[in-house]
Amino acid sequence: MIALVGNPNTGKSTIFNTLTGMRQYTGNWPGKTVLQTQGFYRFNNRHYKLVDLPGSYSLLPSSPDEEVARDFICFARPDCTIVVADAACLERNLNLALQVMEITPRVVLCLNLIDEAKRKGISVDILSLSKELGVPVVPTVALNNYGIEDLKKTIAALVEGKLECSPRRIEYDDEVERLVEDIESHINPIIPRSLINFRWLALRIIDGDSKLLEAIRSYLHLEGEILI
Numbered sequence: 001m002i003a004l005v006g007n008p009n010t011g012k013s014t015i016f017n018t019l020t021g022m023r024q025y026t027g028n029w030p031g032k033t034v035l036q037t038q039g040f041y042r043f044n045n046r047h048y049k050l051v052d053l054p055g056s057y058s059l060l061p062s063s064p065d066e067e068v069a070r071d072f073i074c075f076a077r078p079d080c081t082i083v084v085a086d087a088a089c090l091e092r093n094l095n096l097a098l099q100v101m102e103i104t105p106r107v108v109l110c111l112n113l114i115d116e117a118k119r120k121g122i123s124v125d126i127l128s129l130s131k132e133l134g135v136p137v138v139p140t141v142a143l144n145n146y147g148i149e150d151l152k153k154t155i156a157a158l159v160e161g162k163l164e165c166s167p168r169r170i171e172y173d174d175e176v177e178r179l180v181e182d183i184e185s186h187i188n189p190i191i192p193r194s195l196i197n198f199r200w201l202a203l204r205i206i207d208g209d210s211k212l213l214e215a216i217r218s219y220l221h222l223e224g225e226i227l228i
């Protein structure tokens, strides 16, 4: 299963439609996609399930739409996550990309709206960006199919393990890193590693966001005060 996430209005649904042949609503204002929508596509004799998610600025959500995206990335654990970014506003878009990279092992940064960026005189050094982030970066113009074949190839290579991906993880200061280690050692006997990313969970426990901890607890079917 492949997930499409990204800031609002970056072209996620346009890419979803191009890949699946479906007709998800697209239009030039943010917040159009409010629920997750699933579709399928085939590439090299393999079937891919693709999920289009609502636009989101952060995995620490401040709206119900963002919660849909957060829950999907955190709990459904897609095989590969495509972060669709606006090539003309890279800095703002990288916030979400870094958060997704913190939690999932296979990420493709899809740098969409390359045509608009060009028009504004912005060019992006794709190779350096990919090296810095440790994930493949694919430039696209979803409206005219530019880069879509490359995107499909990259997803396939990641899913089949033919392409290395080592998302750059943010390192916090020593005190936080020590706490993370300590909390992880407490999580270890309680929760199977296959269920959730321990480092991410430890960081969220440090955040103390009670709504998120509640969501985690219900996802993990935990009773009592284990997490809070």
Ligand SMILES: Nc1nc2c(ncn2[C@@H]2O[C@H](COP(=O)(O)OP(=O)(O)OP(=O)(O)O)[C@@H](O)[C@H]2O)c(=O)[nH]1
Pocket (backbone or CB within 6 Å): 006, 007, 008, 009, 010, 011, 012, 013, 014, 015, 025, 026, 027, 028, 029, 030, 031, 032, 033, 034, 053, 054, 055, 056, 112, 113, 114, 115, 116, 140, 141, 142, 143, 144
């Ligand atoms: N010029 C240009 N326009 C694009 C490109 N990709 C998408 N668009 C347009 O950008 C607008 C937003 O596209 P959507 O696919 O709806 O964006 P989204 O990310 O799904 O938006 P939300 O669901 O609201 O988060 C639409 O008008 C698209 O036609 C592109 O590469 N270049």
Ligand SMILES: [Mg+2]
Pocket (backbone or CB within 6 Å): 012, 013, 014, 025, 032, 033, 053, 054, 055
């Ligand atoms: Mg959309």
